[in-house]
Amino acid sequence: MEKRDEITDASPTDAVSSDAKGHRVRLIAGVVAAVVFGVALVAAAVAYATRPIPVMVDGHRRMVPQHTTVAGLLAKHTIAIRNGDLIAVISRRVLRAGGGVTGTIVVDSRLATPGTQVREDSVVSSVVGTDIVEPTRSARVTIVPGSHFSGHGPYVVLSDPGQEGVRIVTRGAVSGELVTTTLIAQARPGMITRHGYTGRAKVISLTFDDGPWPGTTQQILAILAKYKIKATFFMIGTQVERNAAVARAVANAGMSIGNHTQTHQGLAKLSASKVMWQIRTDQSTIVGATGVRPLWLRPPGGEMSRIVYQQANAAHMRLMLWDIDPNDWKRPPTATIVSRVLSAARPGAVVLMHDGGGDRSNTVAALPTIITKLLKAGYHFETLDQMFGR
Ligand SMILES: [Zn+2]
Known part of the structure; x- marks a missing residue:
């Protein structure tokens, strides 16, 4: 209440105080205007300074x-x-x-x-x-020599190993594109000489591959014993390991034993060390089981290569293929095996048959007829050692 009265009482002094107020308001307005102008100026300056x-x-x-x-x-x-x-x-x-x-x-x-x-x-x-x-890269490349073959017959001899050639080949390091090739040394081909029997006797040689095979091998041994015939058995190392007693029976029967590799793997595409392993392992397996050290090597399937010739030489083994192949392993009828062998028979021939690798009952059945007919024709039977010398 009292406060309200004071306000009312103060009204007579209004004229004086409103004059002073007017000064203050104008002052404030001026400052504000100056500030606004300044800010606008700064903003304009900033806008100018940062314009694109x-x-x-x-x-x-x-x-x-x-x-x-x-x-x-x-x-x-x-x-x-x-x-x-x-x-x-x-x-x-x-x-x-x-x-x-x-x-x-x-x-x-x-x-x-x-x-x-x-x-x-x-x-x-x-x-x-x-x-x-791209940069280029040069490499020394060995030229593998080819092989020249001469002669005929199943006994294969590397008469000259030949010589590797050398060329420098430059290629794009990234693309492999051929840039230049420079011959440094020409390759000299190896010489492979094939020999057949050269004696005059009317001889023929029976060979049996892929054994020893339980049952079949003993049956064949019995037939050979009956006719007092010696033959050559090309044995697979893994078969010898499984059938050491059969392998020994072959040796005890006075048969010749050949090396047919340790695992019967095709040799043509193997490296030198793998070929040598196949030869050496089979050798030691056969020697271990029979005491016989084979001289002859027959590569499985007759597959050979320059490496096979060289490794056979290095192992002091002789490579033996065949002249007559009745394909008995495909199990043709007995009469077919007989006629294939007899029709191709000639003095000095090496006959390929199989005592192992599966059911060879047709081969076993054909054998007595083959032997009796050949004996009747005047042949006598020799092992490879006897026919080609040891
Ligand atoms: Zn074989």
Whole structure:
């Protein structure tokens, strides 16, 4: 209540105080106006200072903030660095896009760094890096000599090992494209001489492969014993391991034993060390089981290569193929096996048959007829050692 009265009482002094108030208001308004103007000025200055500027980027007009650097242009993908390519030495095809020299950025005709700033109307361009041709690599390449064959017959002798040749071959290191090839030394082919029986006797040699085979091998031994005939058995090492007693029976019967490799793997595509392993392992397996050291080697399937000739020589073994192959392992009828052998029989022939590798009952059944007919025709039977000498 009292306060309200005071306010009412104060009204007579209003004229004086409103005059002083008017000064204050004008002062405040002036300051505010000055501040607003100042702020506007600063804002305008800032706006001017940061307004986008036009630049030419690779022939296109672009608006960018002032003080933009090359790094900034790259970051915003306004421009890109374009490297050269890695290209093939001969075909010039691109092996790796961007694998060449790093591209550069030029600002106003000057090589720019990432920190280079663009100015209004700057001309910015991306210069593609040059292509790089792939490096080349030279290698010494062995020329494997071929083989010359001469003569006829089942006994195969490497009469001259020949000589490897050498060439230097240069290729693209990435593409492999051939650049040059330089002959350093010509290869000299090996000489393979095939021998047949040269004696005058009417002899023939029976050979049995892929054993020892339980049952079949003993049946064949019994037939041979009945006619007092000696033959040659080319044994597989793994078969000897499984059937050592059968292998011993062959040796005890006075038969000749040959090496038919340890596992009966085709030798033509094997490395030298693998061929040698096949030969040596079978040798020691046979020697271990029978005490007989084979002289003859018959590669499975007759598969041979330059390596096989060389490794047989190194192992001091003689390579023996055959003259007559009735294909008995395909189990043709007994009469077919008989007629195939008899129709091809001639003095000095080596006959290939099988005591192992599966059911050979047709071979066993054919054998007595083959033997009696040949004996009747005047042949006598020899082992390979007897026919070709040991
Ligand atoms: Zn075989």
